[in-house]
Amino acid sequence: MSLNRLVTLSRRVTWGSLIPLFGPNGKVVSNVQFRRLFRTQTPSLAFAKDLFLGKVNKAEVFPYPEISREELEEINQFVAPVEKFFSEDVDSQRIDREATIPPETLEGIKQLGLFGIQVPEEYGGLGLSNTMYARLGETTSLDGSIAVTLAAHQAIGLKGILIAGNEQQKAKYLPKLASGEHVAAFCLTEPGSGSDAASIQTRATLTEDGKHYLISGSKIWISNGGLADIFTVFARTAVVDKDGQKKDKITAFIVERAFGGVTSGKPEDKLGIRGSNTCEVLFENTKVPVENVIGEVGGGFKAAMNILNSGRFSMGSATAGMIKKLIELTAEYAATRKQFNRSISEFGMIQEKFALMAMNAFVMESMAYLTAGMMDKPGIPDCSVEAAMVKVFSSEGGWICVSEALQVLGGVGYMKSYPFERYLRDCRILLIFEGTNEILRMYIALTGMQHAGKILTGKIKEMKKGNIGVALQMFGKKLRDSISTKVDLGLTGKDGVVHPSLTESTKKLEENVHFFGNTVEGLLYRYGKTIVDEQMALKKVADVLINLYAMTAVLSRASRSISIGLRNHDHEVLLANTFCSDAYYKNNFLMTQLQKNAPENNDDSIKKIAKDVLAKRAYICSHPLDRTF
Amino acid sequence: MSARVLVGVKRVIDYAVKIRVKPDNTGVVTDGVKHSMNPFCEIAVEEAVKLKEKKLIKEVVAVSCGPQQAQETIRTALAMGADRGIHVEVSGKDYDNLGPLQVSKILAALAKKEETSLIILGKQAIDDDCNQTGQMTAALLDWPQGTFASEVVLEGDKVKVIREIDGGLETVRLKMPAVITADLRLNTPRYATLPNIMKAKKKKIDVVKPGELGVDLTSHLEVLRVDEPPQRQAGMKVETVEELISRLKEAGRM
Numbered sequence A: 001m002s003l004n005r006l007v008t009l010s011r012r013v014t015w016g017s018l019i020p021l022f023g024p025n026g027k028v029v030s031n032v033q034f035r036r037l038f039r040t041q042t043p044s045l046a047f048a049k050d051l052f053l054g055k056v057n058k059a060e061v062f063p064y065p066e067i068s069r070e071e072l073e074e075i076n077q078f079v080a081p082v083e084k085f086f087s088e089d090v091d092s093q094r095i096d097r098e099a100t101i102p103p104e105t106l107e108g109i110k111q112l113g114l115f116g117i118q119v120p121e122e123y124g125g126l127g128l129s130n131t132m133y134a135r136l137g138e139t140t141s142l143d144g145s146i147a148v149t150l151a152a153h154q155a156i157g158l159k160g161i162l163i164a165g166n167e168q169q170k171a172k173y174l175p176k177l178a179s180g181e182h183v184a185a186f187c188l189t190e191p192g193s194g195s196d197a198a199s200i201q202t203r204a205t206l207t208e209d210g211k212h213y214l215i216s217g218s219k220i221w222i223s224n225g226g227l228a229d230i231f232t233v234f235a236r237t238a239v240v241d242k243d244g245q246k247k248d249k250i251t252a253f254i255v256e257r258a259f260g261g262v263t264s265g266k267p268e269d270k271l272g273i274r275g276s277n278t279c280e281v282l283f284e285n286t287k288v289p290v291e292n293v294i295g296e297v298g299g300g301f302k303a304a305m306n307i308l309n310s311g312r313f314s315m316g317s318a319t320a321g322m323i324k325k326l327i328e329l330t331a332e333y334a335a336t337r338k339q340f341n342r343s344i345s346e347f348g349m350i351q352e353k354f355a356l357m358a359m360n361a362f363v364m365e366s367m368a369y370l371t372a373g374m375m376d377k378p379g380i381p382d383c384s385v386e387a388a389m390v391k392v393f394s395s396e397g398g399w400i401c402v403s404e405a406l407q408v409l410g411g412v413g414y415m416k417s418y419p420f421e422r423y424l425r426d427c428r429i430l431l432i433f434e435g436t437n438e439i440l441r442m443y444i445a446l447t448g449m450q451h452a453g454k455i456l457t458g459k460i461k462e463m464k465k466g467n468i469g470v471a472l473q474m475f476g477k478k479l480r481d482s483i484s485t486k487v488d489l490g491l492t493g494k495d496g497v498v499h500p501s502l503t504e505s506t507k508k509l510e511e512n513v514h515f516f517g518n519t520v521e522g523l524l525y526r527y528g529k530t531i532v533d534e535q536m537a538l539k540k541v542a543d544v545l546i547n548l549y550a551m552t553a554v555l556s557r558a559s560r561s562i563s564i565g566l567r568n569h570d571h572e573v574l575l576a577n578t579f580c581s582d583a584y585y586k587n588n589f590l591m592t593q594l595q596k597n598a599p600e601n602n603d604d605s606i607k608k609i610a611k612d613v614l615a616k617r618a619y620i621c622s623h624p625l626d627r628t629f
Numbered sequence B: 001m002s003a004r005v006l007v008g009v010k011r012v013i014d015y016a017v018k019i020r021v022k023p024d025n026t027g028v029v030t031d032g033v034k035h036s037m038n039p040f041c042e043i044a045v046e047e048a049v050k051l052k053e054k055k056l057i058k059e060v061v062a063v064s065c066g067p068q069q070a071q072e073t074i075r076t077a078l079a080m081g082a083d084r085g086i087h088v089e090v091s092g093k094d095y096d097n098l099g100p101l102q103v104s105k106i107l108a109a110l111a112k113k114e115e116t117s118l119i120i121l122g123k124q125a126i127d128d129d130c131n132q133t134g135q136m137t138a139a140l141l142d143w144p145q146g147t148f149a150s151e152v153v154l155e156g157d158k159v160k161v162i163r164e165i166d167g168g169l170e171t172v173r174l175k176m177p178a179v180i181t182a183d184l185r186l187n188t189p190r191y192a193t194l195p196n197i198m199k200a201k202k203k204k205i206d207v208v209k210p211g212e213l214g215v216d217l218t219s220h221l222e223v224l225r226v227d228e229p230p231q232r233q234a235g236m237k238v239e240t241v242e243e244l245i246s247r248l249k250e251a252g253r254m
Helices: A002-008 A032-039 A069-088 A092-098 A103-112 A130-140 A144-157 A159-164 A167-179 A300-311 A314-336 A348-375 A384-409 A420-431 A437-464 A468-483 A500-533 A535-564 A569-593 A603-616 B039-053 B070-080 B100-113 B133-141 B194-200 B241-250
Strands: A028-030 A184-187 A203-206 A212-223 A230-240 A246-256 A262-264 A278-289 B004-008 B011-013 B035-037 B059-066 B084-089 B118-122 B145-155 B158-165 B168-175 B178-182 B205-208
Touching (some): A069 A130, A069 B070, A069 B194, A092 A144, A130 A144, A130 A348, A144 A184, A144 A212, A184 A212, A230 A278, A300 A384, A384 A420, A437 A535, A500 A535, A500 A569, B004 B100, B039 B059, B039 B070, B039 B178, B059 B100, B070 B194, B070 B205, B100 B118, B100 B133, B118 B133, B133 B178, B145 B168, B158 B178
Parallel strands (some): B004 B118, B059 B084, B084 B205
Antiparallel strands (some): A203 A212, A262 A278, B145 B158, B158 B168
């Protein structure tokens, strides 16, 4: 087997070339955007990329990030009044019923200072780190509508000014945004451009005198669209390339409602987060001074991606906070409700649900704060893949947990007089906005595979040049793999980074990571650059990666908890071990499906089924009661 | 007016927490349990800060007696608008035995040391429900007291206090320096906003030991036992008055 591999290594594998994006009718729409997205990444892609090579970058994730005692005391001080406000002065039921946040409540939130959490102190904000932002997110998530209003305002609405704006823009706009006097909104999505954000049609044309841009176009699903005074708007601008070619590139603008020509439609009637204002925003020849361009003209897409990437991780802590609250509410019920002469908390199927909720909350917290800690490290590390993984896991985990919590309460959970149905409706949006989970899975899988592909191509180039050393190295690896199944990536043992009581789970992680590296290699050989089109395979790749990151996060966190003796650390060990065991077997199955010609893989059949159904746009089977005679 | 107001704030178990008695019945579980400022102390701080905002007094000093964590409570008072804090360090056995008599001795000593015109306290703490500290402090200082205040009005060197009493409302006029204890309807305490919490970091908290104030902390009380309240028994419904009377007779209540 290994010799064959050496022979097949002579096949060229190219990477870094244009990756086609397909439009609605299957035609290649643009080749440019993905390339720009990948090539402009800073080289220091934190942790995930190495997993694709079957390695664990220990230093990035062990030990678990810590904050100083002063910071911890400070954040606890911050959380107290916010928790009090949300439990006493926020009527979530009323907000949901009336589909609006009462002005007094919004005013209270502004006064608490929650509109400028990450705005630097010199501009009137709190200047808190990503970790502190995540911590506050646990509390604000108690009301979905308020959480989304705040996130739309500061995690994306004003983020552009914060991370890419110049001094004048910051000084002009940030103070009023931090105090909440002005509310911000992020305007990217259009009727024809959702996931395919690069295809937006809103135009910004430079005036004759070169002093203003006139922006025209329509944006939809804009959170805070009706309340906002300041919009971060993305529009196409005509740009002359360095080759002298005229191109249409996206530029980010700060647009004030006061500039004129800005109209917001009526609030959308939504399933959940009904108190959050979502509407259409139309721009008709809105005059925007050239000083309001954020960053470079033509650099808008990159800015948009950076903005979205920077806020994503907080969904982990927000969802964890919500699940923790749900556990309390649900356990109260389960302990007192009796059926068949026993408390329902004694029944296995009910117990399973609580374990599920506890594990999910544990994993989400661990991942969120690990990511936030990585992002808070000096030098701007690119944690976009990690943040995407947190988002996918938390949104789907949250949806399942809320559903299970509702199930525990049975009929009672279904009633509007209890908050569970509202939490369920509020949660559904998490899988859709801030990048649909489908798009994020593609991003997670492809970014890593691109990295692995580059390294692989590099090695093959070396071998072709006659570098025997590299060839022997690869041959040796294949030989070792086919002989023994023991894996040691250096996480356990004498110089290990995990606590001894987590050894077994860590070994599972190492095994998974090693197998994953091989699986990725196999996929690259098999598909080359057409891997982009294999969404079902990429989904599995992404799912494995998310599980690996989750396992790493819980092992890192639990190790720290044991080492410093946090309260209930043995419960953490239990949660960590159970989750890792579960994830290990799931990963193995997913990776088995990804092997060449795996009988466990049904993807081809699935594609055929979908093709048949979509061709007729209906279910095509004859009715079971039909006769032919 | 160089009026200085001393406000006492106590760190207690948060009102929303379900209290549980320790297995050895010596007290309640406090380890790992959420603590916050006593609600009546919050009202006291709010009143003091309001007086300062109306420019009727010059300085608000927040005081708390207890271990290191008492400083968190003082910080909350600072975030609400107090100017500086005094942490009287009491820990271990001394803290377990700290009661209204000891605290009032400390407050009296501090009031003299800090040249205070007004002491505002919460009417009682929600953990021991003693409702004694304010009264004892006034007695030790030989100052007038206006307890259960639902309204406080400064009038020159006097203070008018409207008190909530069983029969209704009683208005008293006290010559300062005086002691006031806050009742529920005195005001609605403000939230410690996050920007104010950040500003409060720069405010000073002085740490003193009871010994430095010449206060003797020995307690003359000993807690023998703490038990949970008896479980609430189910009631029963009756159809007629006659049935009610017969049931009451059966239960020996008539």
